[in-house]
Amino acid sequence: MPPTVEMIEQLVSRTDAAYQRWLAEVTGDVAAGATGLSVFCRESLLERNTTYAVSEWLAGYLMIGQEGDRGYFLGGDGDxxxxxxxxxxxxxxxxxxxxxxxxxxxxxxxxxxxxPEPGMPLIADVHVDRIPVDGVALLMRARKLLGTDWRAADLRRMLAAQPFLAVRSARPWRVRDKLEAAPELRPHLFYATGDGLEPIWATMRRDLLVED
Known part of the structure; x- marks a missing residue:
């Protein structure tokens, strides 16, 4: 069901206070410099969230901005x-x-x-490798970081089959951003190139080059 004004206002009321204060002050969409990002004013929220049917594929989130084919969102948990x-x-x-x-x-x-870092592709398949065969807990953290739906019953088999394809057509540079908060996974995530697998974490790539 398309969102109504009341539904949008309910989502707004559940966002954090800083956003609500900002939204009350602006009178039009705000362009963020030369990035192409537009952050919506209150009057644009219903149209944008309806156009992209946000409630159907991202329930509980409010689309607050857009940059090309990429949307920007706040959750309704107020954090x-x-x-x-x-x-x-x-x-x-x-x-x-x-x-x-x-x-x-x-x-x-x-x-x-x-x-993206120089030399890192925008899109590439992401692989998992070098996790110890008894590292089920570590693989579960990789599952969460990558947003996959691997079955728990398959994890030991997957560890034995490393390296294995984890995500097709991913954005490795965005995975690298997530690795900022997950240092334990940095040695284990790779992206595919024509010459084999390359570590996603930049520091590790430099270390490997030194070793070579």
């Missing part, structure tokens, strides 16, 4: 984190954290995440 996702993506597992709090994002001028 203020700002997320982004390709519009029409399957659901919360595909969300990337843009900022830990809307207030900080606002102060930054709605800065967007860093661009």
């Amino acid at each position: 203020g984190r700002v997320f982004s996702s390709d519009l029409g993506a399957p659901g919360p597992a595909d969300l990337d954290v843009v900022a830990p709090a809307f207030e900080g994002w606002l102060r930054s001028g709605f800065a967007l995440p860093a661009e």
Whole structure:
């Protein structure tokens, strides 16, 4: 069912206070410099959330901005984190954290995440490798970070089959951003190239080059 004004207002009321204050002050959509990002005013929220049927594939989230085919969202839990996702993506597992709090994002001028590192592709298959064969707990953390739905019963078999394909057509540079908060997974995630697998974590790539 398409969202109504009342549904949008209910979602707004459940977002964090900093966003609600900002929304009450602006009178039009805000363009964030030359990035192409537009952060919506209150009058645009219903149209944008209806156009992209956000409630159907991302229930409980409010689309607050857009940059091309990428949407920016706040959750209805009030914690203020700002997320982004390709519009029409399957659901919360595909969300990337843009900022830990809307207030900080606002102060930054709605800065967007860093661009891919030089030499790292925009899109590539992501693989898992080098996790110890008894590292089920570590593989479960990789499952959560990558947003996959691997069955718990299959994890030991997957460990024995390393390296294995974890995610097709992923954004390895966004995975690298997530690894900032998951150092234990940095040695174990790789992206595919024509010459084999390359570590996603940049420091590890440099270390391997030194060893070679």
